[in-house]
Amino acid sequence: MEEKKAKTQEIIETEIQMGTVHPAALEPYRVRFFVEDEIVKDAEVTIGVNHRGIERIMEGLPVEKANMLTEKICGICSNIHVWNSVRVAEIGLGVEIPDRALYLRIIVAELERLHSHFLFLAHGCEVLGHETFSMRVFYMRETIMELLHMIGGNRVQYGCSIIGGVRPRCDLDESKLIKITEGLDTTEKNLKEFADRFTRDTMLLSRVTGVGSIPQEQAIKLAVTGPSLRATGVKKDLRTEMFEYENFDFDIITQPDGDVKSNLLMRVLESFESIKILRQAIKNIPEGKVVDRSWEMVDTDIIKSYIEAPRGTLYHSYAIEDGRVRGSIVRTPSMANIGAMQYASIGSHITDAQLCIVQCDPCFTCSDRAVEVYDFDSHEKLDKSILQSNIL
Amino acid sequence: MSYLTIIYSILEVIILLLIALFVGVLIPGIERKYVHARIQQRIGPPVTSSGLWASIKFLYKENIKPNSPVPGLYKAMPILCFIVVFLVFLALIPFNYNFVLFSSLIAIVGFLKVEEIAYVLMGSLSKSVMSAGLRFPDHVKGAERLGTLTSYLEDISSNRSLRMIAFGSFPLYLALFIPAALSGSIFLGDIIQYQQLHGPFIFTLSGIIGTVVFFIGLMIMLNEYPFSIVKAKADVIDGPYMEFASKYRTYIYVTRGFMIFTLSCLYGVLFLGIAPGLLNLHFILNIIVALIFVLFMGVFSAFSPVFTNKQFYPVVLVSSVIGALAVILGLLI
Numbered sequence: 001m002e003e004k005k006a007k008t009q010e011i012i013e014t015e016i017q018m019g020t021v022h023p024a025a026l027e028p029y030r031v032r033f034f035v036e037d038e039i040v041k042d043a044e045v046t047i048g049v050n051h052r053g054i055e056r057i058m059e060g061l062p063v064e065k066a067n068m069l070t071e072k073i074c075g076i077c078s079n080i081h082v083w084n085s086v087r088v089a090e091i092g093l094g095v096e097i098p099d100r101a102l103y104l105r106i107i108v109a110e111l112e113r114l115h116s117h118f119l120f121l122a123h124g125c126e127v128l129g130h131e132t133f134s135m136r137v138f139y140m141r142e143t144i145m146e147l148l149h150m151i152g153g154n155r156v157q158y159g160c161s162i163i164g165g166v167r168p169r170c171d172l173d174e175s176k177l178i179k180i181t182e183g184l185d186t187t188e189k190n191l192k193e194f195a196d197r198f199t200r201d202t203m204l205l206s207r208v209t210g211v212g213s214i215p216q217e218q219a220i221k222l223a224v225t226g227p228s229l230r231a232t233g234v235k236k237d238l239r240t241e242m243f244e245y246e247n248f249d250f251d252i253i254t255q256p257d258g259d260v261k262s263n264l265l266m267r268v269l270e271s272f273e274s275i276k277i278l279r280q281a282i283k284n285i286p287e288g289k290v291v292d293r294s295w296e297m298v299d300t301d302i303i304k305s306y307i308e309a310p311r312g313t314l315y316h317s318y319a320i321e322d323g324r325v326r327g328s329i330v331r332t333p334s335m336a337n338i339g340a341m342q343y344a345s346i347g348s349h350i351t352d353a354q355l356c357i358v359q360c361d362p363c364f365t366c367s368d369r370a371v372e373v374y375d376f377d378s379h380e381k382l383d384k385s386i387l388q389s390n391i392l
Numbered sequence: 393m394s395y396l397t398i399i400y401s402i403l404e405v406i407i408l409l410l411i412a413l414f415v416g417v418l419i420p421g422i423e424r425k426y427v428h429a430r431i432q433q434r435i436g437p438p439v440t441s442s443g444l445w446a447s448i449k450f451l452y453k454e455n456i457k458p459n460s461p462v463p464g465l466y467k468a469m470p471i472l473c474f475i476v477v478f479l480v481f482l483a484l485i486p487f488n489y490n491f492v493l494f495s496s497l498i499a500i501v502g503f504l505k506v507e508e509i510a511y512v513l514m515g516s517l518s519k520s521v522m523s524a525g526l527r528f529p530d531h532v533k534g535a536e537r538l539g540t541l542t543s544y545l546e547d548i549s550s551n552r553s554l555r556m557i558a559f560g561s562f563p564l565y566l567a568l569f570i571p572a573a574l575s576g577s578i579f580l581g582d583i584i585q586y587q588q589l590h591g592p593f594i595f596t597l598s599g600i601i602g603t604v605v606f607f608i609g610l611m612i613m614l615n616e617y618p619f620s621i622v623k624a625k626a627d628v629i630d631g632p633y634m635e636f637a638s639k640y641r642t643y644i645y646v647t648r649g650f651m652i653f654t655l656s657c658l659y660g661v662l663f664l665g666i667a668p669g670l671l672n673l674h675f676i677l678n679i680i681v682a683l684i685f686v687l688f689m690g691v692f693s694a695f696s697p698v699f700t701n702k703q704f705y706p707v708v709l710v711s712s713v714i715g716a717l718a719v720i721l722g723l724l725i
Binding site (some may be wrong): 014015016017018019020021022023024030032034035038042044046049125127128129130131132135136139203204206207349350351352353354355374376379381 | 428431432433434522523524526528529530531536537540541542543544545548551617618620621624625626627629694695696697698700701702703
C-alpha cells in the first residue's frame, strides 16, 4: 500500500497584486509585488490590457492618414508622436521643412513637454498623498493647456505637424506669441515658487529622498531612457542630436541619485530649460511659410526616426509603398523604462512601491504595442493566426 | 431618582445623539469645503455633499456581496463600530456618571480598543477583487514566480491595524490619562468636579501638552491624513472599508462623523470640564471643539503627504514620550 503523506504547501513569498484598476495608477496595468513584511523583494509589471493595434490599422493606410492616427497613441504626448511619424516620411521623401514650421513644431513640443512634466509632478504628489501640491501643479499646468488650446484648437490632440511643415491653423501671429510669453512668465514664476516650497518641505522630502533609487550603472544596463535616465546622472538628451534643436541653447539637466526626489526635481528643472527654449523660439521665430507642399510621394525602404519625447526616446519607423504605410513599428519610452520601474520598487515599503513605478513617469497605454498569445493550460506560445481564427 | 429625571435623561440622550449625528455628517463637507478647498484655492464641493447627501444616497444604492469568508460578520462590523462609539458617547453624558464603572477612563479605553480591533477584523474578512486582477503569469517576463501565496490588499491593512493597536494608539490613551493624573481619579464625574473647583486642565502645562497629544492621537484613531496608512490610497486603497457598499457605507460615514464629535466631547470632558448637556447649552461648546479639531485636522492633512512607517514611528514615539512626561508632570503636581 502506498504511503500516505500530508500535503504541504511551501510558502516562498507573499504576492500582492495591484491593478489592473488601482487609484494610484493613471492607466490599467497589473503589478505583482513579492513582499516580505511589507518590503518589496521583487516586482513584475504587466501591461497589455489596452492594446489597440494602431500599427496594424496603419498598415496600408495613406501616409497622411497614418500619421494622423499616431496622434491617438498617447493622450499626453500626442504631438510628439505625430511629429515623429511625419518626420519618418520627411526623412524618407527628402522633404525640406520651412524654418518657421520647425520653430512652430518646437514651440508645441516644448509646451507639451511642460504639460507632461507637470502632469508627472501632480501625479507624483497625488501618489504621495499630498493633495495640495498636486492641485497647485495642476493649476500651473492649466496655463500651458490653455496655450496649447490656443495654438491647436484642442487641449490634448492638436494635429499640428503634417508632411512638409505644420498646419496653417497652427501658425502663430504676434498676439498669440505675446500670449505665450505671458503664459510662460506666469508658469516660470509659479514653478519657482513650487520648487522653493518643495525643496523646503521636510515632511515631503523624507518621503521621497532615497526611495526607489536606481544606480547609474543599473539604469544604463536596463536601457532606461529620458528624464528617468538623466535623473541617475547620465548626461544624455536626444535633443542635442536633433537638427531641429541646432539653433537653441539649453542645458542637459541631470540629478545625482536616481531616486524619487531626483526624478521629481529633474522634471522641475527640465521645465525651466523648456521655458528657456520656448523663449528663444518665440524671440527668433523666422517669417515665411509654414508648410511646403512641393514634395512628391515615392516608395521608400524602412525609415527610422528617433526623437526626444517628454518621457525619453521615441522610435517610429515604416516603409512607404504606393503612398501607403508598410511595416509600421512604434516604440515608446515607457517600454524601455518598465525594467527600471520593477528595479526601483525592490527594497521599498509597499506604500512607496507605486511611487517607485510612478517616478519613471509610466505611460503604459502607449507602450501596449504587441500581443503574444499563450495556451491557457500548457502555457505554450501559440501562433498569432489563432487570433484571426477566434474572431472568425 | 424620579421617573421625570430618567425620562428627561433619555430625551436628552436622544436629542444629543441626533445633534451629534447631524454635526458628524456635516463634518467631512466642512473639512473639504472650508479647509482643504480654501487652502488649495478651489471652490470645493457643497458642504452637504461629502457627508450628509452621500450618506443618504448610499442608503438607496444596490448592495454588493462581499468576497469574504464570513460575510455576515464583515457586514456587522460597521454596526459594531457605531454601537461602540455610541457607548463612549453615553459614558460622557452626566446622567451616566452615576454608573461609575461605565463612565470611567478604563471603560472608554476598552470601547475604543474594540473599535480598533474591528478594523483588524474588517481587513482580514475582506478579499476584494481589487487585488485579484489578471490571474495569469506573465510569460513575457519569463513567468518566474508561479504558485505564490496571494495576499489581498485588505490583509495588509489588517496587519497595519494590528500594529496600530500595538503602538499607534499610545498617544490618545496617554492623553486620556493626563486628566486622571491631574485629578487623581479615573472617573469622569470626579474629573469634571475637580475642574469645576480648580479650573480647566487646558490652562495647565500638562493640559496643553495633553491637548497636542490628544489631537495627534485623535488623528491616528480616525485614520485621518497623514496617519492614514491603514487606508492609504497609494497601496491599500480604502483598506478595511473596501467592500462596504450601500447602507454599510452609510454606517461608515455616519460612524466616522459621530466619532469625531464624540472624541471632541471626550476632550471637552477631560480638558475643559464640560460635559455634553442640552439645557445648559454645553453641546454648543462641544460642536465648537469638534469644528476646531476639524479645522486643525484639515490644515495638517492638507500640508503633509501620507506617512509611511518611516515617518509614523518617530511621530508616535515623540508624542508618546511627551504624553508620558505630561502624565508624570500631572502626578508630581
